[in-house]
Amino acid sequence: MEDKKANIIAATIIFGLIVFMVVARVSLRLSKAFFLIVGADIAVILAVFVCLVIRGRYHRRRKLLENKFVSEGRELRIEYSFLRKVAGVPIKFKHKELEDATDNFKALLGQGASASVFKGILTDGTSVAVKRIDGEEHGEKEFRAEVAAIASVQHVNLVRLMGYCCAPSGPRYLVYEFIPNGSLDYWIFPRKERGRGGCLSWDLRYRVAIDVAKALSYLHHDCRSRILHLDVKPENILLDESYRAIVADFGLSKLIGKDESGVITTLRGTRGYLAPEWLLQHGVSEKSDIYSYGMVLFEMIGGQRNVSLIENGIDRSQRKWNFFPKILRKKLKEGKLIEAIDQRLVEAGGGGGVDERQLKRLVYVALWCIQEKAKLRPNMAQVVEMLEGHVVIDEPPDTQMIVVDLLSMDDDDDGGGGDCDHRHYRPKITVMGSDVDCNPPTSTSSSFSMSVLSGR
Missing domain, CATH: 3.30.200.20 (Phosphorylase Kinase; domain 1)
Known part of the structure; x- marks a missing residue:
């Protein structure tokens, strides 16, 4: 735009000078004054032409430099973007x-x-x-x-x-x-009405258990600051194109120092996966993730939610519930573990597709992970060694009671899995048997509402 204006001004000046010389020729004829005017006009016209030439060359060089800088800048941006991707910088x-x-x-x-x-x-x-x-x-x-x-x-x-x-x-x-095969819950829980997912084979389930354990071990032990996930559940475990596990959703995560044993945080998470110490407001640590991981292992073994409704009475107090870890522990003592696993695995392979040694190992690990006392639970590095068969796993001790978040017992048919915000909630704790009556008495000896229910 500026070049166009300059050219118009130059052309106007030259045209005006030529007209002025013609007028001077007519009025002054060939007098001395006329020749002086002609000489001055010619000098001005030459000066205008020189300015236009210099200006044109200057602009051409400027454009060449600009194009060079743009090209170099684009290359730098591409290189910078590449380096960011390589370094993993968001x-x-x-x-x-x-x-x-x-x-x-x-x-x-x-x-x-x-x-x-x-x-x-x-x-x-x-x-x-x-x-x-x-x-x-x-x-x-x-x-x-x-x-x-x-x-x-x-x-x-x-x-x-x-x-x-x-x-x-x-x-x-x-x-x-983008992880193409969706979340683990679509592959371990029967959901025919959704038209997606399927039944994950035993070998893949066992490999997923190891993958998740390795991911959590990395967060707990190999990062500069320990990272607590605090929302480990099947919905937050994704499967890639090779059905390898990818742990996702860090919206509730906490970073704690290497020397910190735990942290007090707002009670927020997912029903059925919250560790007892969190429910009792004793703070959380990496052992809280281990408890949640153990609950996920039970669901992978059984192909069902850990807490499920077995009798839906009209009266809420008459409803009865199944607690799968209790059932699995009973089958372990009876030597009938194969009866408790996801029956789709048994039907698909006639029972031959399930490695009973791996099954027993997975059950042992799960029972160790959900020990009520956090100090009894193994760390995730030990869990990886257990699952990979590098160490002998001792039989886990019987717990005096198993603590379950009563909020997992809602009106949903799947028995839980929803998110909740417990900022103003004082939890109710129950000890559950294989199937119990959901009508807990209250106790005045504690600030929490407790019920001790026997499964016998």
Whole structure:
């Protein structure tokens, strides 16, 4: 635009000088004054031409330099982006990029209490899962917890955070790699009505158990700050194209120092997977993750929720429940473990597809992991060694009682699995047998409402 204006001004000056010389020729004829005017005009015209030439050359050189800098800058940005990906550093996305990638957030993969996950495809063709965290205070806490926990860690069995989007107002977004086979719950619980998932074979279930143990061991022992996941459950364990386990969803995670034995935190988590010490408000540690992991092992073995409704009376007090770990322990003592496992595995392979040594090992590990006293539970590094057969596993002791979160006993047919916020909740604790009557008496000897129910 500036070049065009300069050319117009130059042409106007030259045209004006030529007209002036013609007028001077007519009025002054060939006098001395006329020749002086002609000489001055010619000098000015030459000066204008020289300025135009210099200006043109200057602009050509400037454009060449600009193009060179743009090209070098593009190469630097590509190199920087490549190095960020290699180093695993999350990329900051623009909201418009995520809108385009997810087709305006139409492909919903899953939804929780405070977040929704959408499938997307980036401009380079990479498939991603975009997690949208809603809510202001809770959303900010979950966003910070998740980024702090997962942004700097690299492990084959942990989900990879590719980037984030944090707008000044509105929801926050986390961009993860897309895991094609969904979450573990679709592969261990019968869900015919959903039309997806299936029955995971015994070999794959056992491998998933080892993968999850390795991921948690890495978080607990191999990071600069210990990372507590605090929401280990089948819904947060994903399966890749080879059915290897990927631990995801770090929205409730806590980072604690190497020298800290535990941390007091708000009681929030998922029904049926909360460790007793958390329910009793004694604080959490890596042993809380180990308890949750043990509960997941039971569900993988049985192909059912640990707490399930077996008699649905009209009166809420007449409802009865099954507690699967209690059943499995009873079958272990009777030497009939094969009767307690997911019957789809038995029917598919006639019982031959299940390695009974692996089954017994997995049951032992699960029972050790859910010991009521946290100090009796093994750490995750020991769990990995147990599952891989590097150490002999002693038979776990019988616990005096098994603590179960009564909030897992809601009206859902699946017997639990929902998220809950317990900030103002004082929990009720029960000891459950294989099937018990859900009508707990109260005790005035404790600040908590307790019931001691026998399974006999």
